[in-house]
Amino acid sequence: MALPFFRRQIPPNSVVQLKVRPADDAKDFWVASAQRQDFDGSNLPKWSDAQIRAGQTWKLTQPNAEYHGFVDLDFAKKSQAIVDLRIVRPDGTMHSTRYTPDQIGGPPLQRIFLHLFTKADGQ
Amino acid sequence: MKILATILSVACLVLAIPSFAADCAEDKSPGDCWRRLSGDSETAQTASATEADQETQAEEVGDLLAAPTGQETGGESLLSTTKNFLPLLAFTGLLSQGDAAQGEEDNFIADLNFLLPGGLGRNAQLQAVFNSKPKLASPITDAVDDEREATLTKRLTELDDITATFSYQWEGLNRGRSFERYRNRYEALIGQAKKSADAERVQALDTAQNNATSDINRLLVDCAKEARPEDPDRADEIDGITDPFSETFDRYRKLCGPEAETKMRSLVAQAASTAAEEVGLVRAAIKASGLDRFGELVDNQPQLFVTAKRRDRDPLVGGNETSGKVTFEWARTNLAASMPSDCHRELEGVAPSEDKVAACADRYRDFVAKNGAAIANGNRFSFAFEFADVSEAKIPLSTLLPGAGLADLTLPDSSKRIFSLGWSRDYAGPGSEPIRLDLVANYDDVSGDPIRRDRLVASLTLTRKINGFSVPLGIVYANHGEFLGDVDQVLSAHLGLKFDLFAAGGKPTP
Secondary structure, three states: OOOOEEEEEEOOOEEEEEEEEEOOHHHOOEEEEEEEEOOOOOEEEEEOHHHHHHOEEEEEOOOOOEEEEEEEEEEOOOEEEEEEEEEEOOOOOEEOOOOOOOEEEEOOOEEEEEEEEEOOOOO | OHHHHHHHHHHHHHHHOHHHHHHOOOOOOHHHHHHHHOOOOHHHHHHOHHHHHHHHHHHHHHHHHHOOOOHHHHOOOOOOOOOOOHHHHOOOOOEEOOOHHHOOOOEEEEEEEEEEOOOOEEEEEEEEEEEOOOOOOHHHHHHOOHHHHHHHHHOOOOOOEEEEEEEEEEOEOOEOOOHHHHHHHHHHHHHHHHHOOOHHHHHHHHHHHHHHHHHHHHHHHHHHHHHOOOOHHHHHHHHOOOOHHHOOHHHHHHHHOHHHHHHHHHHHHHHHHHHHHHHHHHHHHHHHOOHHHHHHHHHOOOEEEEEEEEEEEOOOOOOOEEEEEEEEEEEOOOHHHHOOHHHHHHHHOOOOOHHHHHHHHHHHHHHHHHOHHHHHHOOEEEEEEEEEEEOOEEEOHHHHOOOOOOOOEEEOOEEEEEEEEEEEEEEOOOOOOOEEEEEEEEEEEOOOOOOEOOEEEEEEEEEEEEOOEEEEEEEEEEOOOOEOOOOOOEEEEEEOOEOOOEOOOOOEOO
8 A cells, every 4th residue: 555645734725736657658557546625525526547647736725724535546457657746835846745656556456645734824 | 740640641642542552663654654554564465475475376377478478488389379469569669770790781660650541540550661781682692703792782772672561450449458448447447346345434444544644733733833932943843844754753752752752653553554444445345346357358358460561672682572460369258248348338438327337347247256267267269370472583693794604593482371270278287376378280381482391380388487487388290391301290399488587676587
């Protein structure tokens, strides 16, 4: 099971960026999906494999709030995917570090849990 | 009194969540604890050795199925019926340069993928190769001296040896073995399988994990808040922890005290344990739905590969040649058979209806349950037809080299047809690794070739995988030698050894 993507002290209005691509185009035997919860606990629309491959963004608007979710990589055969998961602050700089290790393999299912905490305004 | 209160509060905390507090007690960092509790560490892998062994066995079966044997390892006389045609399409780049030291010619290669009319797809490729250094045919070099050979060679240009190759891989809703063709079906079925997991339990575990991480964040926020009035630098340091799992428990003790460290260990254990249980439930649901066999079913799909080649040569180089090959492979227990055709169409669509996906998932699951053994060990069949026609070439040496006293040469035409039928199957071997049996029969019709004769060649190959090595052992029977004048019957045995130089992670393996 993959390590979680746990980040805190995120400035409000930062953006989560997610994109997954095959480590080897000839062994692209997986599908990705993602589920997310907004700061109020409500479920946001799921991201499909095609959407995640194209690259998705998720703006964390609420200060002093928490956002959760997970990214699934379902491997049909032995293969690896490269996960580019990061948070970009409103000023364009990256918050903390990118998700590592970025190369994830299977089968079976690998799930990256997302636990994101924004900091209070003015903090 | 204050000391007593602190002791009591720590005791209450430990008593409240004793099982989690113990679980991270020996770990250096939250990341280490997560990896261990989630089964990523060596310790955890040992604990679940049975499951790991089963997965390894399944992987090895898959590797063995995917590994080409026979022809690639034991010479042309050992043939395999199990191949993946996809690499055949992976032609090299636009320009290839031969190694002069090895005596190779420079070739200019032009590739063009194009869409075939009639919905046949973008699976065709046309390639043209211009040999920049064509060579004289050997009967000519045998007939002339070096000086005249050089004179004739100077007459040749890169347009005197051109090869055009057309290749086509037949793909459709249920044809071909490219995973891309089946990705939407897999995505739809996986989504349905996850719904079949114990939803209430999964939700409860998800909530518990979220709460644990929320408490970790709160612990650090409170720790910084308490430190700020007296030690703002320490408070800033705590606020600077943006990735709590990358820190060590020691640092939490130094920054926030032993009580916070104990609580942190407990919360991390809680988050990791609930995450591991949640993922375990979802993985079990996927397995129960038969989707752990999806890749094997794709590898059993029918596949057809066609190549046609035309080689235009100056008579000095040789006769013009037309050749082609059609290869077909099929296994009975495949993805196409796993569901009715309307399921394949609906699930491959953009937005299949939920009811349809659920119904198709049931059909798929039942098929896998009934055919579990046949998916890995079922019968596989192959058929191939190959032909080559070389036209006669007349070389007017008396005209090209006047005064040399040479007669004109004629290179005779020739033709061959090869029919091939193959069958393969995996059998349970000693230990956990299967033995693959390949039986291939070829009939070579070379009636147009003056120096060869028709013959039947049959080969039986046993491939055993031992510690990463594939060991093919083959027996080949031919009712004639390849050339006229050879012995009448040939029986030979071949033993090969095959291994991967580099594993997926780039580490050399035996």
